[in-house]
Amino acid sequence: MEILHVSAECYPVAKAGGLGDVVGALPKYQQDAGHQAKVVMPMYRTKFLYNNDFDVVHKGYTNIGDYFFDYTIIKEKTNKLGFGLYLVDVNGLLDREKIYGYDDDVQRFTAFQVCVVDWIASWQFKPDVVHVHDYHAGLIPFMLQYCYRYNQLASIPTVLTIHNAQYQGWMTWEQSTLLPPYDEWKRGMLEWGNSINPLASAIKCASKVTTVSNSYLDELKYMSNGLEALFEYEKGKCVGILNGIDTQVWNPETDTYIKHDYSLATVEEGKAKNKAQLCETFGLDVNKPLFVFIGRLVGEKAADLLPNVIGDSFYYIGRRMNFLILGSGEPEVEARLNGMMPLSQNDYSCYIGYNEGLSHLMYAGADFLLMPSRVEPCGLNQMYSMRYGTVPLVRNTGGLRDTVKDIGEENGYGIVFNNASVGDVCNAVWRACDLYSDKSLFTKARAQMMQLDFSWETSVQQYLALYQSLR
Ligand SMILES: Nc1ncnc2c1ncn2[C@@H]1O[C@H](COP(=O)(O)OP(=O)(O)O[C@H]2O[C@H](CO)[C@@H](O)[C@H](O)[C@H]2O)[C@@H](O)[C@H]1O
Numbered sequence: 001m002e003i004l005h006v007s008a009e010c011y012p013v014a015k016a017g018g019l020g021d022v023v024g025a026l027p028k029y030q031q032d033a034g035h036q037a038k039v040v041m042p043m044y045r046t047k048f049l050y051n052n053d054f055d056v057v058h059k060g061y062t063n064i065g066d067y068f069f070d071y072t073i074i075k076e077k078t079n080k081l082g083f084g085l086y087l088v089d090v091n092g093l094l095d096r097e098k099i100y101g102y103d104d105d106v107q108r109f110t111a112f113q114v115c116v117v118d119w120i121a122s123w124q125f126k127p128d129v130v131h132v133h134d135y136h137a138g139l140i141p142f143m144l145q146y147c148y149r150y151n152q153l154a155s156i157p158t159v160l161t162i163h164n165a166q167y168q169g170w171m172t173w174e175q176s177t178l179l180p181p182y183d184e185w186k187r188g189m190l191e192w193g194n195s196i197n198p199l200a201s202a203i204k205c206a207s208k209v210t211t212v213s214n215s216y217l218d219e220l221k222y223m224s225n226g227l228e229a230l231f232e233y234e235k236g237k238c239v240g241i242l243n244g245i246d247t248q249v250w251n252p253e254t255d256t257y258i259k260h261d262y263s264l265a266t267v268e269e270g271k272a273k274n275k276a277q278l279c280e281t282f283g284l285d286v287n288k289p290l291f292v293f294i295g296r297l298v299g300e301k302a303a304d305l306l307p308n309v310i311g312d313s314f315y316y317i318g319r320r321m322n323f324l325i326l327g328s329g330e331p332e333v334e335a336r337l338n339g340m341m342p343l344s345q346n347d348y349s350c351y352i353g354y355n356e357g358l359s360h361l362m363y364a365g366a367d368f369l370l371m372p373s374r375v376e377p378c379g380l381n382q383m384y385s386m387r388y389g390t391v392p393l394v395r396n397t398g399g400l401r402d403t404v405k406d407i408g409e410e411n412g413y414g415i416v417f418n419n420a421s422v423g424d425v426c427n428a429v430w431r432a433c434d435l436y437s438d439k440s441l442f443t444k445a446r447a448q449m450m451q452l453d454f455s456w457e458t459s460v461q462q463y464l465a466l467y468q469s470l471r
Pocket of ligand 1: 017018164355359380
């Protein structure tokens with residue numbers, strides 16, 4: 001089968017979070033399973049672009065509204081990522097340093113999608129399926145079916161994967177002119193809540209919709225930032241497929257980001273060395289358990305709780321542990337976390353920003369990973385941490401519920417709590433400190449987690465079966 005993934009992110013080309021990880025891995029494993037997988041994404045000004053060689057495979061001319069422009073599709077020459085990587089170059093619009101966060105993001109991502117559809121129209125043989133990820137590619141199922149210019153593409157099956165339904169890409173009706181001319185009778189397929197909603201449109205128009213865990217699919221029916229009724233209505237075509245992790249990138253035995261690689265057999269000393277390196281870098285006490293948080297500092301991840309969790313843990317449990325935070329996001333949370341630095345007694349530090357290498361070292365060197373998420377469609381961090389022998393503390397939600405079993409249960413290995421509240425997280429920290437003191441239980445949990453199988457193979461088969469059902 002020929003599968004075309006359309007996404008705003010793909011690791012290692014450009015990544016802002018878990019979407020990039022998934023789009024950098026899933027196609028590789030589909031290719032390994034004997035299929036032809038391609039990824040098309042915007043051409044940002046990233047290191048990857050400058051450090052690799054590309055061929056021009058297509059040149060085109062199109063428009064968004066009254067802005068007419070040339071675009072170019074370039075392909076990485078050697079398929080070094082394990083699949084065909086295609087970048088859309090639109091001079092001035094897409095070739096920026098950041099992925100998101102510009103005032104004209106609506107124009108940028110609409111232009112990207114128009115170019116992708118325009119490019120597909122030039123193919124001699126059409127792909128067997130177009131697989132779009134999140135709202136940045138959400139207008140494509142509509143365009144393929146209802147834009148007059150692309151009538152010949154209407155029968156291509158489409159799959160939407162929702163990595164995060166919080167962000168929907170809302171556009172005003174005035175911005176509808178950015179789309180190629182379409183059948184006005186179908187404008188309802190673009191609309192939700194009186195505006196153009198690219199994510200809702202993709203849910204309506206795609207042949208199938210997947211979410212990145214089963215529990216998240218259930219939750220979306222009562223908590224999806226306004227789309228609850230739509231998920232209930234379209235539930236017949238929705239299915240949950242749990243993400244895997246790229247075990248070639250996330251492997252403590254071969255990880256090139258860490259100096260001290262380790263396996264299940266050498267986990268004790270391997271983690272100790274990585275922890276020592278981390279503690280030295282951040283001025284932490286290597287003899288105390290180390291709790292880390294890695295992620296976007298936003299409400300969904302309950303990052304706003306962190307300052308009080310740290311303060312209350314020190315106050316009520318005692319200064320028996322270290323905390324280290326890596327992330328960026330809401331300015332108030334960043335400021336509070338930074339503001340706590342002078343109060344550290346060699347037991348707290350934070351790094352505000354994005355740092356891929358440091359994240360690997362933290363998964364490797366920490367004892368515990370905090371994930372109090374209010375919403376977690378799947379969550380990759382907890383799976384990475386388990387593979388690196390770091391015990392996750394997670395809220396009982398979404399993909400966290402589907403992947404972490406509480407230590408209190410038979411064969412459990414993690415710490416699970418119910419509420420995204422300071423009290424519940426502190427209680428989990430307390431339980432973790434107790435676990436840390438119980439050496440034999442801690443070692444057992446660690447060994448058990450490291451042997452769990454979160455590889456992509458199973459999920460890839462589920463995606464392939466889904467595509468097959470559309471042919
Ligand atoms: N400051 C920083 N420095 C370095 N690395 C950082 C970082 N901040 C985040 N990361 C990395 O970004 C990734 C985050 O992935 P998640 O899946 O946990 O969350 P995200 O909300 O981005 O993804 C969404 O999509 C994914 C994929 O489907 C779902 O798992 C998830 O639930 C959903 O919210 C991890 O690789 C993490 O290490």
